[in-house]
């Protein structure tokens with residue numbers, strides 16, 4: 001289903017050429033993600049993935065204060081064990097959808113990215129942050145634990161020691177520290193954040209599309225494989241890319257000293 005045929009209450013979608021900008025829009029709750037909002041994000045990401053006219057996704061939050069201030073605490077408060085495990089699986093599924101997208105997904109983190117908000121940002125392939133961004137997994141301060149993938153993705157990104165410090169203390173980190181520890185790719189002024197994220201993916205989309213897709217798949221799949229299997233996977237995709245006209249065009253264009261004309265075939 002195309003995104004234009006879906007009706008949303010808590011998110012907004014904007015198409016900037018071939019880039020979809022998905023904005024979580026509950027500013028009165030600092031864009032906290034309740035179940036309904038998570039469901040809307042999932043529907044929009046599925047529709048984006050299926051839309052051949054769309055090449056990349058930017059995820060951001062409405063307003064100048066918050067990206068996503070976490071799972072909706074009011075909704076979590078009454079949950080018992082079964083329902084808590086279920087909402088964890090649901091939230092993990094949304095982060096998995098972002099990470100599993102065959103097209104690049106960038107988080108443009110424009111303020112608080114706490115708990116589930118930090119975890120959705122971690123599900124994205126890349127992260128840009130504004131100068132006022134604040135990251136954290138403060139769940140243990142509430143007597144719960146990160147449940148939308150944070151305990152698994154944060155250590156893979158910043159290493160076990162740093163991840164454990166943040167997860168066990170609940171300490172929040174500002175944009176400059178987030179950049180220093182590799183939690184974000186770079187920090188930009190708030191008023192340029194989404195434009196910079198769009199520029200980043202537009203530059204990616206000028207490259208050979210089948211090669212971009214294959215390289216993305218190698219990195220994402222490879223991170224959950226032992227090194228030897230990841231290397232085998234890479235060689236397999238390297239071979240598959242060699243079957244494309246785009247590879248021969250890209251290499252020939254270099255030799256001819258002209259720009260390549262990729263045709264996605």
Ligand code: COA
Pocket residue numbers: 028029030032069070071072073074112114115116138139142
């Ligand atoms: N779930 C539900 N509501 C939330 C929320 C969340 N994760 N984060 C913020 N809100 C709501 C507040 O309850 C408040 O609603 P109200 O006006 O109806 O009372 C509104 O958003 C504004 O938040 P407020 O706390 O007044 O803003 P602040 O600038 O004083 O503080 C934060 C900002 C982000 C530091 C603070 O809102 C906070 O700590 N939020 C929770 C973060 C968190 O622990 N996330 C992990 C959840 S598992």
